[in-house]
Amino acid sequence: MKPGGRLVLETAAPLFFSAASLPLPRRPEGRRAEGWPRQRLALLFLALAILCAAPSLCAQRVQLLSVRKYYTLFLSSGQNGGREPLLREIFLYRFRNFGSTAVLPTYHDELPQQPYLEYRDRIDGRSVPVSRIGNRYWEYPTFRGGRTIELRTDALQRVLPRDPRQKIDFFEDSIQWGGWRPPIDDYWIIVDLGKMYASFRQTPAFGMGGAPPPTFPEFLTNQVTRVLPAGYRIQGSTVWWHFQRIYALQGSTTLHVEWKAWYR
Numbered sequence: 001m002k003p004g005g006r007l008v009l010e011t012a013a014p015l016f017f018s019a020a021s022l023p024l025p026r027r028p029e030g031r032r033a034e035g036w037p038r039q040r041l042a043l044l045f046l047a048l049a050i051l052c053a054a055p056s057l058c059a060q061r062v063q064l065l066s067v068r069k070y071y072t073l074f075l076s077s078g079q080n081g082g083r084e085p086l087l088r089e090i091f092l093y094r095f096r097n098f099g100s101t102a103v104l105p106t107y108h109d110e111l112p113q114q115p116y117l118e119y120r121d122r123i124d125g126r127s128v129p130v131s132r133i134g135n136r137y138w139e140y141p142t143f144r145g146g147r148t149i150e151l152r153t154d155a156l157q158r159v160l161p162r163d164p165r166q167k168i169d170f171f172e173d174s175i176q177w178g179g180w181r182p183p184i185d186d187y188w189i190i191v192d193l194g195k196m197y198a199s200f201r202q203t204p205a206f207g208m209g210g211a212p213p214p215t216f217p218e219f220l221t222n223q224v225t226r227v228l229p230a231g232y233r234i235q236g237s238t239v240w241w242h243f244q245r246i247y248a249l250q251g252s253t254t255l256h257v258e259w260k261a262w263y264r
Contacts (some may be wrong), residue, residue, distance in 0.1 A: 018249055061099030064180035067187045068092040071171070071255075073159070074195035075263060083199070085159040085170050093151045097143040098181065108137045108153065111160075118156040153200050153247040162258055168225065171259030177243075178250035187243040191257055193224070194237035203262065228256040244254075 072088040110116055112135055121128050121139050131138040141151055162168040193216075200223065201213040202234055214222065216237050232239050239257075 002252070013030075013150075042122075060181045062097045062102075062104060062181055063096055064177070064184050065094040066092075066097055066185055067094075069173075069175070069189045070175075071190070071257075072191065072192040072195065073171075075199045075259075076157075077200075085169055085196075085261070085263070087157050087159055089153070089154040089155040089157070094148060095141075096141060096148045097145055097153070099145060101142065103140055103142050103144045105140050106137070106151075108155075109133045110137070110157070114157055114160055116157050117157050118154070120154050122136055124155075126153075156194045161261065164264075167261040167264050168258055169261040169264075170226075170256065173255040174252055175255055176252045177246050178248060178252070182247040182249065184246040185244065187246060189241040189255060191227075191239045191255075192237065193220070193239065196259070197237050200262065223262070224257065224259045226256060226258045229253050 068091070070088075070090040073084060074088070075083040076086050077083065108119075115135075118139075119130065119132075119137055124140055128139060128141065131140075137149070143149065143151065159169050159171050162170045175187075175189065177187060183196050197216055197219050200219055217234070220234065220239075227239060229241070232241050234240075
C-alpha cells in the first residue's frame, strides 16, 4: 500500500486451527527416548507445513469471478456553512467455491485520519456482522461448496485534502486482485464525478454572465488534476476502467483521483 492510500485486501485465510493449538513434543522416558523426539518433531513440522499451505490451497478453490467498484464523489453541508467532499463506495464481489464449504475471513483497512462514517456488508442481500479491530473491518463470509455468492460493501468516508494551502483534495484506493483462484473474468472500477461537476456548474462564478459554464471534458481537464491508473475511459460524467481475464495470483494497482477544491 502506498502512503496515504487505503488498502482493500481480500485475504483468503481460513480459521481452522492455529500453530498455538498444536501439541508440543514431550520428552519421553526409558530406552525409546532417542527416537521419539525426532518423530514428533517431524510430525510437528509436517503439521506446520499443512497449516501454512491451507490458506493458499483453500483460496485456490474459491474463484473471484467479478468485481464492481463504484465511487461517487459529492459535496455535503459541512461546518460553518461550508461544503465538505464525501465519497460513497459500493463494492460488489462475486465468488464461486469449487471445493468444500469454508469460512474465509476478509477485511478492509481504513486510514486512521480518514475513518468510515458508514460501513456495512451484505451477502446475497442479507446483512452480515462486521467486526472492527483497530482500523480494520473484518467479515467472515461462508463459501458454500459448489455455490456462487455476492458480497456487497456499502461505505461512506470523508475526503482528504492533499494540500490545504493549494486547495487540492484527493482520494486513493489500493486495488487488489491476488489471493484467489484465477482468473477474474471482469474487474470494473467506476468513478462518478457527475455530482461534483453539477456543484461546480452551480457555483456563483458561473451562470451569472460572461463565459458559459464548462462542459464535463473541460471540467475534467481544468479541475481534475490527476487520475491514475492510466488507460481510463470517459462516458458521460464517469471515469472508468475495465480489466478482463486477470490471471495474476499477486497483483495490485493504485486508484488515485485529485481535483481543485474550489469549495474551500
